[in-house]
Amino acid sequence: MMLTRKKSALLLALAAAGIALAGYGYYWWHTARFMPSTDDAYVGADISAISAKVSGYIHTIAVQDNAQVKQGDLLVQLDNRDYLAAVEQASGEVAAQQAALSDIAATRQLQLATIAGAHASLLAAQAVTQKTTSDQRRYTLLASSAAVSQQIRDHAQADYHQAIAEESKTRADKTVAERQLQVLDARELQAKAALTKAQAGLAMAKLNLEYTEIRAPFAGVVGNRRAWSGSFVSSGTQLLSLVPSHGLWIDANFKESQLANMQPGQAAHIVADVLPGRTFSGHVASLSPATGSRFSILPAENATGNFTKIVQRVPVRIVLEGDDAALGLLRPGLSVTVTVDERSAR
Structure with missing residues (x-):
């Protein structure tokens, strides 16, 4: 009787083990083989190092x-007194260059009036030249017929030459006045360039003040x-x-044998060591273009010495979704376990 009971218990145990093994096999075939997992994973964030400018x-x-x-x-x-003084100094430079431009503009108006006066003097000189030319021609004819004395003819000749000289002088004065406008144009360009430089200096001084x-x-x-x-x-x-309050992600290092069917967009489930009872949601964002060892400071050199094969790992970026990406329970550097559901993108 005892042997029969022992055989029955053994048969029941074998049957239960067979059912469990079959159930696990079914689960592995339909689910587990599409769910690669790793505990070599850590929370990351775009931590910013705040520095002084x-x-x-x-x-x-x-x-x-x-x-x-x-x-x-x-x-x-930062103490901003030096930068406030720099702003005041740069503002003074800008004001000085603006005043220089105003002075050039006023000088230009004065020079235009001078040119107008020179033009009027030239017209007057030309009128005198025309008169003395007529007088000189007329007295020359009269002197040839002895109608007037040679002295009167000489005076007319002298007045003619004096009028010619005066016209030449007024014409030269007008040319000098017009050329002075070109000098003012050059001074204006120089003052505008200096103003631009002063304005740039003022803008930089204001920026430096803001950087304090x-x-x-x-x-x-x-x-x-x-x-x-x-x-x-x-x-x-x-x-x-400064650690951002949102936008956390996971760097999960999967074995090379787990990457055949992994691709961006697949859903991921994350369990953190800090809170084992909660599952966080995310998805695969990208896979590293090389193994983690290739980005190390001293990559392994397998061409020398005795070779021992080591399973390589590839970093996979997992982006957390929704409120799970907020800084709170998860913090940069914490250890997590990541499971990727490859069926989600099949």
């Missing part, structure tokens, strides 16, 4: 470590603060890091 002493630290900030919030204020206020480029959480009030920082000095 200009040098100066730190006047105010507006945030502390782990503080939540919004886009545009003040993070660090270091503000958050996006909403996030402050971390790794290296700034202290009163310390001097130079251009490019990293002051703190």
Whole structure:
């Protein structure tokens, strides 16, 4: 009787094992073989290193470590007195060049009046020349017939030559006055170039003044603060890091044997070590063009020494979806387990 019971229990155990094995086989054939998984995965984010664009002493630290900030919030204020003075100086340079242009414009109007006067003098000289020419011709005819004395003819000849000389002088004066306009044109171009340079200097001075206020480029959480009030920082000095409050992603390192059917767009399920009972949703965004070892500082060189084959891993970028991509339970650097559903894109 006891042997019969033992045989029955053994048969039941074998039957249960067979059913379980068959069930697992069915599950693997229809599901598990399309669900590659890896625990070599970590949360990532586009962490921004906030640096100073200009040098100066730190006047105010507006945030502390782990503080939540919004886009545009003040993070660090540098001492701006030197930059305020630079703006005032650049504004004075612009005003000086504008005044120079105004002076050139006024001089141009005066020169146009001078040219008009020279033109009038030239017309008067031409009229005198015409009169003396007629007198000289007439007295020459009269002197040849002894109607007038030679002295009168000589006076007419002298007046004629004097009128010719005066006309030449007034014509030269008019030419000089007109050429002066070209000099003013050159001075105006030079003043405009200097004004452009001064305006560029003013714009740069204003930019440098704005750079003394270091503000958050996006909403996030402050971390790794290296700034202290009163310390001097130079251009490019990293002051703190800013972790975005949204847009987290996963870098999952899959084995090379798991990548045959993996492609962008496939759904992914993420379980974080920090909260094992919750599953986060995402999808495959891209696959790395090379294995992780090829991007290391010292890539492995298998052409020398004894060769031991090591399964290579390829980084796969997983983008979290919806509220799962928000900074909260998930934080950059946390370990997660990623499972990709290759059936979602088959």
